[in-house]
Amino acid sequence: MIQIEAKPWQTMVLHAERLYPNECCGAMLGHTQGTDKLVTEAVPLENSFSGKQNDRYELKPEDLLAADKAARARGLDLIGIFHSHPDCDAYFSETDLKNSCPWYSFVVLSIQNGKFDHANSFLPDLDQTAAEPEEMKWPKS
Amino acid sequence: MAKILIPTALRQFTEQSDAVEVSGATVGEALAALTARYPEVKKNLFNDQGKLRSFVNVYVNDEDIRYMDKTDTKLEGHETLSIVPSIAGGSTAVEEQAPPLTNDEIARFSRHLILPEVGMQGQTKLKNAKVAMIGAGGLGAPLGLYLAAAGVGRIGLVDFDVVDVSNLQRQVIHGTSDIGRKKLDSAADRMKEINPNIRIDKFDTGLSSENAFDILRDYDIVVDGTDNFPTRYLVNDACVLLKKPNVYGSIFRFEGQATVFAYEDGPCYRCLYPEPPPPGLVPSCAEGGVLGILPGIIGVIQATEAVKLILGIGDTLKGRLLLYDALGMKFRELKLRRDKDCPVCGDHPTVTKLIDYQQFCGIKPMSNQPAPADSAVIDALELKQKIDRGDKFVLLDVREPHEYQIARIPGSILIPLGDLPKRLNELDKNADIVAQCKSGGRSQKAMDLLKQNGFQHVRNMTGGITAWSDKVDPSVPKY
Numbered sequence: 194m195i196q197i198e199a200k201p202w203q204t205m206v207l208h209a210e211r212l213y214p215n216e217c218c219g220a221m222l223g224h225t226q227g228t229d230k231l232v233t234e235a236v237p238l239e240n241s242f243s244g245k246q247n248d249r250y251e252l253k254p255e256d257l258l259a260a261d262k263a264a265r266a267r268g269l270d271l272i273g274i275f276h277s278h279p280d281c282d283a284y285f286s287e288t289d290l291k292n293s294c295p296w297y298s299f300v301v302l303s304i305q306n307g308k309f310d311h312a313n314s315f316l317p318d319l320d321q322t323a324a325e326p327e328e329m330k331w332p333k334s
Numbered sequence: 335m336a337k338i339l340i341p342t343a344l345r346q347f348t349e350q351s352d353a354v355e356v357s358g359a360t361v362g363e364a365l366a367a368l369t370a371r372y373p374e375v376k377k378n379l380f381n382d383q384g385k386l387r388s389f390v391n392v393y394v395n396d397e398d399i400r401y402m403d404k405t406d407t408k409l410e411g412h413e414t415l416s417i418v419p420s421i422a423g424g425s426t427a428v429e430e431q432a433p434p435l436t437n438d439e440i441a442r443f444s445r446h447l448i449l450p451e452v453g454m455q456g457q458t459k460l461k462n463a464k465v466a467m468i469g470a471g472g473l474g475a476p477l478g479l480y481l482a483a484a485g486v487g488r489i490g491l492v493d494f495d496v497v498d499v500s501n502l503q504r505q506v507i508h509g510t511s512d513i514g515r516k517k518l519d520s521a522a523d524r525m526k527e528i529n530p531n532i533r534i535d536k537f538d539t540g541l542s543s544e545n546a547f548d549i550l551r552d553y554d555i556v557v558d559g560t561d562n563f564p565t566r567y568l569v570n571d572a573c574v575l576l577k578k579p580n581v582y583g584s585i586f587r588f589e590g591q592a593t594v595f596a597y598e599d600g601p602c603y604r605c606l607y608p609e610p611p612p613p614g615l616v617p618s619c620a621e622g623g624v625l626g627i628l629p630g631i632i633g634v635i636q637a638t639e640a641v642k643l644i645l646g647i648g649d650t651l652k653g654r655l656l657l658y659d660a661l662g663m664k665f666r667e668l669k670l671r672r673d674k675d676c677p678v679c680g681d682h683p684t685v686t687k688l689i690d691y692q693q694f695c696g697i698k699p700m701s702n703q704p705a706p707a708d709s710a711v712i713d714a715l716e717l718k719q720k721i722d723r724g725d726k727f728v729l730l731d732v733r734e735p736h737e738y739q740i741a742r743i744p745g746s747i748l749i750p751l752g753d754l755p756k757r758l759n760e761l762d763k764n765a766d767i768v769a770q771c772k773s774g775g776r777s778q779k780a781m782d783l784l785k786q787n788g789f790q791h792v793r794n795m796t797g798g799i800t801a802w803s804d805k806v807d808p809s810v811p812k813y
Contacts (some may be wrong), residue, residue, distance in 0.1 A: 216424060225342055247535060249424035254391045254398065258418045270342035278425035280533035289423035294389040296343030296419060306526060
């Protein structure tokens with residue numbers, strides 16, 4: 194189960210709405226206990242996909258490295274990655290799956306007409322062949 | 335000893351250590367030492383062939399080993415190694431990942447769902463379909479409305495125009511309050527109002543040889559709602575080369591045509607019209623006029639064909655050119671065949687990439703046209719001064735009588751361009767003549783004709799009566 198606190202949740206939604214109609218991306222930091230995760234901080238990162246970004250995103254590994262370092266410096270864990278699907282459901286697409294990694298939770302925010310609509314979290318497998326939905330809690334849900 | 339920082343998710347395999355000290359002369363040896371100590375880590379970093387998994391990046395201090403010697407990168411023994419995954423993604427739908435219809439969508443499309451030919455499967459196909467619409471004008475209006483209403487999940491709109499009051503007689507996707515807005519925005523708002531679940535990609539540009547592949551590549555079907563020959567040939571060739579069906583429609587005054595080109599073994603536009611007509615021969619809607627309802631009929635036929643192609647049902651118009659005559663209220667059909675000598679879709683194509691379609695259609699780029707000598711043109715303001723000065727001259731309006739009835743510049747005489755050759759004797763060869771039409775095209779031809787026939791002092795009024803209305807007398811209506 195992944196739980197997102199109000200402040201990081203607001204950061205994620207704002208970032209996703211601000212970048213609409215493009216996809217946004219970022220990192221989620223917090224605490225882990227077994228399979229229970231608590232997100233206490235969200236870090237918007239640059240979508241570095243070269244090309245139209247309305248249905249693609251790419252994270253620079255350097256950015257992820259920096260986010261990981263920042264998390265460690267504050268005693269936090271890098272828990273997951275979030276990105277948005279503009280005018281599209283919050284499902285885990287084939288593109289998402291093929292470029293994912295089994296170590297993190299992947300939160301997808303559906304942004305419809307520029308406004309947050311719904312969100313889901315996924316846990317991809319090691320071989321990037323399937324992702325299982327992860328129970329997710331965010332403020333007002 | 336080098337220090338390897340362990341990602342959170344892997345700490346369950348390293349007795350919760352967030353950093354592990356290992357020795358090794360290279361990155362590969364250091365990782366081997368790590369996985370020897372914690373075997374569970376191995377399958378997270380390496381695949382069955384013993385290669386680093388595709389998503390795994392290793393950094394030595396802040397350097398990516400891909401840009402050094404990969405796993406052979408040497409270590410001196412005091413470095414920090416970080417394991418960082420590469421992550422990307424995107425919403426691009428993949429066929430087998432069809433998101434199921436939501437309950438809202440089931441309610442919305444119930445009249446489709448109870449048709450056995452459509453059903454849940456067909457509606458899901460529509461939801462996953464990607465259609466590019468070239469043009470959000472006369473044909474684009476009904477197309478956009480009905481494709482959105484039918485639940486086509488992703489629609490690309492290509493248009494660079496803004497809504498003008500004269501569009502509203504036929505472009506029913508736009509309203510009076512949209513005048514001056516980009517057609518893209520106006521059309522997308524209306525389509526979203528009909529069906530908020532669809533995704534609309536806006537391309538605020540004209541389709542060109544440079545951007546056509548990039549724009550059209552992502553779509554399954556292209557619907558051509560263009561109003562000019564260069565773009566029509568461009569859409570055709572791009573569709574043939576990208577192997578995408580081209581749902582074609584065109585309109586002229588009271589008549590329209592529709593068919594499906596470049597689909598399966600069927601013909602393409604060039605099989606029907608290998609050569610474009612000479613420039614100026616076929617007037618555009620702005621020049622020739624069009625019955626406002628006509629694009630409604632033709633656009634709806636195109637929408638029907640697009641939806642049939644997506645669903646894979648019925649008989650498409652492939653190989654059949656449907657002709658519609660609004661005055662006679664008749665439909666006819668011409669059989670079309672693929673031309674094996676067609677330069678683009680034939681057995682031995684000579685057109686294998688996109689060309690310069692302006693040039694192909696005989697339209698010279700603006701910059702190459704020699705600027706007319708100053709003495710040969712007169713603009714609206716100069717004409718006004720000339721009239722106010724009381725100059726003795728002939729203002730020759732070469733438009734059609736029904737246009738003359740709509741609006742005229744005071745003092746003009748009417749000789750339609752088509753009648754001019756046989757009515758030259760009505761004009762004095764030595765008179766000072768200013769030729770004028772709606773926007774300057776026909777009057778240019780009139781001036782050329784007069785000069786060839788020995789008229790000495792002829793000038794063309796640039797911008798025509800439209801410019802007169804804009805710059806001199808707004809009470810003269812624009813049409």
